[in-house]
Amino acid sequence: MNVLVINAGSSSLKYQLYDMKTENVLAKGRVERIGMESSILTHEVEGQPEVREVSEILEHTTAVRKVLDMLTHRRFGVLRNIDEVQAVGHRIVHGGETFSESVLIDADVKLEVRKLFDLAPLHNPAHMMGILAVEANLPDVPQAVVFDTAFHQTMPKTSYLYAIPMVLYRKHQIRRYGFHGTSHDYVSKRASEYLEKPLEKLKIVSCHIGNGASCTAILGGKSFDTSMGMTPLEGLMMGTRSGDLDPAIVPYAMNKEELTLSEVNSMLNKHSGLIAISGISSDMREVVQAMNEGSEPAKTAFEMYVYRIRKYVGAYAAAMNGIDVLLFTAGVGENSDVLRKAVCEGLTFLGIELDEARNGVRSGDPRRISTENSRVEVLVVPTNEELLIARDTYRLVMTAKEAAFDE
Ligand code: AMP
Numbered sequence: 001m002n003v004l005v006i007n008a009g010s011s012s013l014k015y016q017l018y019d020m021k022t023e024n025v026l027a028k029g030r031v032e033r034i035g036m037e038s039s040i041l042t043h044e045v046e047g048q049p050e051v052r053e054v055s056e057i058l059e060h061t062t063a064v065r066k067v068l069d070m071l072t073h074r075r076f077g078v079l080r081n082i083d084e085v086q087a088v089g090h091r092i093v094h095g096g097e098t099f100s101e102s103v104l105i106d107a108d109v110k111l112e113v114r115k116l117f118d119l120a121p122l123h124n125p126a127h128m129m130g131i132l133a134v135e136a137n138l139p140d141v142p143q144a145v146v147f148d149t150a151f152h153q154t155m156p157k158t159s160y161l162y163a164i165p166m167v168l169y170r171k172h173q174i175r176r177y178g179f180h181g182t183s184h185d186y187v188s189k190r191a192s193e194y195l196e197k198p199l200e201k202l203k204i205v206s207c208h209i210g211n212g213a214s215c216t217a218i219l220g221g222k223s224f225d226t227s228m229g230m231t232p233l234e235g236l237m238m239g240t241r242s243g244d245l246d247p248a249i250v251p252y253a254m255n256k257e258e259l260t261l262s263e264v265n266s267m268l269n270k271h272s273g274l275i276a277i278s279g280i281s282s283d284m285r286e287v288v289q290a291m292n293e294g295s296e297p298a299k300t301a302f303e304m305y306v307y308r309i310r311k312y313v314g315a316y317a318a319a320m321n322g323i324d325v326l327l328f329t330a331g332v333g334e335n336s337d338v339l340r341k342a343v344c345e346g347l348t349f350l351g352i353e354l355d356e357a358r359n360g361v362r363s364g365d366p367r368r369i370s371t372e373n374s375r376v377e378v379l380v381v382p383t384n385e386e387l388l389i390a391r392d393t394y395r396l397v398m399t400a401k402e403a404a405f406d407e
Contacts, residue, residue, distance in 0.1 A: 001397070002026065002084050003390040004071075006064075007091040008130025010122070011035055013063045017071060017078065017085070018390040025386075026078040027071060031063040039063070043070045051076045060133035068137055088134050088143045089393030091182070091385065092127045093232075094120035095147030096173060102150065102392040104400060105131060105143040113145070119173065119230070142400065144393040151181030152216070152223040159225040159319075176234075178226035180208045180330075184216040186388045187329045187381040192221075194366040195325070195377060203320045205313050208383065209339070210330030211239040211282065215309065217316035225319050227312050233268055236312065237305045239282030242272035244308070277301035284332045284339065306342040313343070317350055323376055326352060329383040335362075340369065344378060351375025 001021070007014040016028040029043035039057035044050050051070070057063050072079050079085070090105075096116045103109055110131065117124050127145075134143055152160075160176040161169065168174040184206045191206075192199040199221035206216045213236040216226040227235025227243075237243040245268075254264050275282040278301035280290050290298035317323040326347075328340055337359045344354040353374035361367065370378035 001086045001394060002079070003393050003397075004085050004088045004134075005091070005386045005389045005393070006088060006130050006134065007386075008060060008126050008133070010126040010129075013060060013067070013130060013133075015067050016386045016390070018387070020390065020394045023387060023390070029067070029070070031057060031066065034058070034060060034063050041066050041070060043076060045076065045078055048076070060129040061136045064130075064133040064137045082138065085138060085141060087393050087397045088138065088141055089389040090127055090131055090134075090143065090145045091148070091389055092145045093123035093148045093179065094177065095145075095149045095153075096177070097153070097175075099145075099147045099150050100153035102144055102146040102389075102396060104396050105145055109145065119177075142397050144389075144396045146182055146389040146392050148179045148181050149177040151185040152176075152178030152226050154222040155225060162229075174230055176226070176229045178214070178216065178223065179228045179232045180212070180214045180216075181223070182385040182388050183208050183329060183383040184214075184218065184223065184226070186385065187327055187383050188218045188221065190366050190381045191325055191327050191377075191379050194368075194379065194381070197324075202324045203317075203322050204325040204327060205316045205323055207309060207313070207326070207328050207333055207343075208330045209236075209309065209328060209333035209336075212241070213238045213243075213309075213330070213332070215312040215316060217319050219320050225316060237277075237308050238273045239284075240270050240273050240275050242268045242276075274301050274305060277304060284336055288336070288338055302339075302342070306339060307346075309343050310346045313347060314350070323350060325377045325379060327379045327381050329381050334380055334382050340378075340380070352378060354378060 003018045003020055005016045011034045012030060012032045014030040017026045019026055027045045031039060031041045033039045034057050038054050041053045042050060057066060068082050071077050072082055094116050096119055098112045113124060113128060131143060188204050188206055191204060192202060204218040206218055208214050212232055214226055214228045215236060217224040233241050235243050250264055253259060274287055278287045278298045280298055281287055287298050287301055291302050313326060332339055340359055341354060344352050353371040355369060355371045359369040364382055366379055366381040368377060368379055
């Protein structure tokens with residue numbers, strides 16, 4: 001079965017086509033600048049040069065049609081016919097309290113996802129446009145949705161409630177939801193396979209450190225606590241997001257600087273974090289380079305970023321009364337040996353011992369970077385959210401088929 005994985009944003013749409021027999025990616029790409037002048041479709045097939053097509057793509061339905069045209073293109077395509085797309089899986093950022101696992105899409109699911117627009121106004125409406133666009137182009141193909149929040153629905157109340165009036169939770173569902181769930185789920189399972197130890201027996205702190213970043217305490221395979229909150233703004237310092245701060249700063253800064261709600265939102269989400277402190281970039285590579293060239297602000301930004309990760313690792317080790325595995329994933333976590341070294345250096349009291357030679361090795365596979373004597377296994381596990389979406393979609397479609405066959 002071929003599964004097309006879609007990640008739709010408001011002006012972009014990323015795709016990967018999987019052959020589920022081999023779990024190989026047949027093709028992948030993205031459409032950018034949807035609704036703007038000169039939209040760009042970039043299409044990649046392994047072993048072939050990248051294809052770029054510039055055209056006018058005004059909305060998501062046309063974007064999906066262009067993707068399907070490319071997948072079946074005489075020269076650049078990998079399918080003979082669009083019938084060979086047998087299922088579609090979508091990434092959805094917010095599943096609220098409604099969705100604790102992936103589901104096949106039907107009218108009820110669409111209704112529930114719409115009800116959650118308020119909780120993720122920048123993301124969920126865009127995902128819905130992706131769903132409707134696929135429906136318009138492939139009306140008979142089953143679609144599934146996989147939620148970034150679903151993995152965290154196992155958190156206990158003590159982790160997910162904020163200590164504010166309960167009416168805000170009851171009336172407006174204000175609570176911690178957590179994000180990057182697909183990634184934390186995937187990498188923790190990979191870690192257990194790699195270590196050949198059952199997930200149920202492990203206390204894992206998973207650090208997904210990319211442009212967005214979050215730490216999750218995973219107890220016996222289940223999310224126990226996570227650093228992102230009701231929105232992806234809470235927790236670690238990120239590329240452009242502030243992470244944790246005293247909430248009283250918000251009204252204070254708004255008053256002093258005469259900021260509107262949308263300005264303060266944009267300040268905390270887009271103009272904070274690494275970019276704000278370094279004054280150079282939100283990209284860790286550039287911050288590290290500037291630090292190595294002697295920039296003081298870059299050094300401060302790097303040290304703050306590392307310090308906050310370390311604080312969360314310590315907090316989660318305490319929350320779970322122990323830690324067996326510390327794992328790093330995503331763009332920065334997988335690629336920056338400098339960052340991993342700096343985080344681990346301050347965690348020797350937990351029994352963490354980094355092997356510098358192992359830490360310097362690059363590989364696309366899970367690997368141990370701690371010494372043989374380290375009490376905690378420190379791993380780098382490359383994440384693959386698209387593969388998990390494809391697997392969930394495949395499983396749901398096959399289960400539905402079997403159920404229909406039994407009837
Ligand atoms: P992600 O959000 O997981 O795609 O991660 C993107 C981020 O990974 C970028 O903003 C880069 O800062 C970071 N990144 C990628 N490669 C490296 C590297 N070699 N060293 C440090 N950071 C990196």
